[in-house]
């Protein structure tokens with residue numbers, strides 16, 4: 461068994477240094493919220509695995525190579541000989557504004573189905589991480605996500621649902637109709653403040669959505685507030701935590717880093733304050749360096765930010 465299993469679509473991300481319409485060099489990176497979380501855990505020395513479908517060509521080979529290089533388990537990854545890799549262009553439009561353009565419809569990753577996940581779930585995990593991106597990819601990926609959440613929660617794993625709404629993939633109403641029932645399998649729900657009503661009634665206040673989730677068996681709701689830190693709700697009430705004061709150069713992947721830090725703290729048996737401290741520490745590393753996951757810390761680097769007080 462592994463400590464953390466996650467699954468979804470890993471993308472090949474092509475990053476520009478300026479407007480895409482102006483052309484110029486693109487650099488190739490691994491992207492994907494779930495693989496970012498797996499890498500975050502693996503960097504800290506946890507046994508983390510990623511499952512999904514990748515194309516049976518050089519791009520799929522690149523995804524696997526990157527994950528293996530980061531120490532993420534890929535034993536249960538399947539190769540799809542028919543479909544191509546999902547691509548994402550990440551355009552740096554201005555110093556503070558990046559834009560995303562997907563080429564992922566019909567990709568290998570989006571064809572994920574229950575059979576792809578069965579061996580990984582059978583091998584066992586302490587934590588199952590899933591995002592609201594995967595069920596937006598296709599009917600089969602949606603069924604696979606639900607099946608995995610149900611199977612892992614029945615097996616006693618901690619299920620963490622990271623809402624991660626991607627407006628380019630589906631509408632808020634479509635997302636809510638799928639994610640609200642999915643949250644019923646989760647122990648931990650992570651959402652940014654503007655995503656929270658995707659696991660509750662449309663337009664509902666934060667406290668109302670949280671109360672509904674806690675009543676349905678969720679033990680912890682983490683509301684991410686970007687540079688403002690986060691609020692964590694449990695049966696004991698709410699605890700606020702501020703972000704660490706670092707210079708942000710690239711916020712993509714910060715939410716995934718936050719979730720990875722929280723789950724690492726859970727696996728290490730830390731109390732809520734300790735889990736949140738690790739979550740904001742990983743978030744700080746992610747925003748202070750370039751790339752989705754490249755700047756995430758190894759365990760011996762966690763202490764580099766020890767002297768920073770939440771600002």
Ligand code: KDG
Pocket residue numbers: 471491492493494496548593626712713715716752
């Ligand atoms: O969280 C960062 C992700 O947005 C990025 O890695 C790509 O998974 C991705 C997606 O579907 O947008």
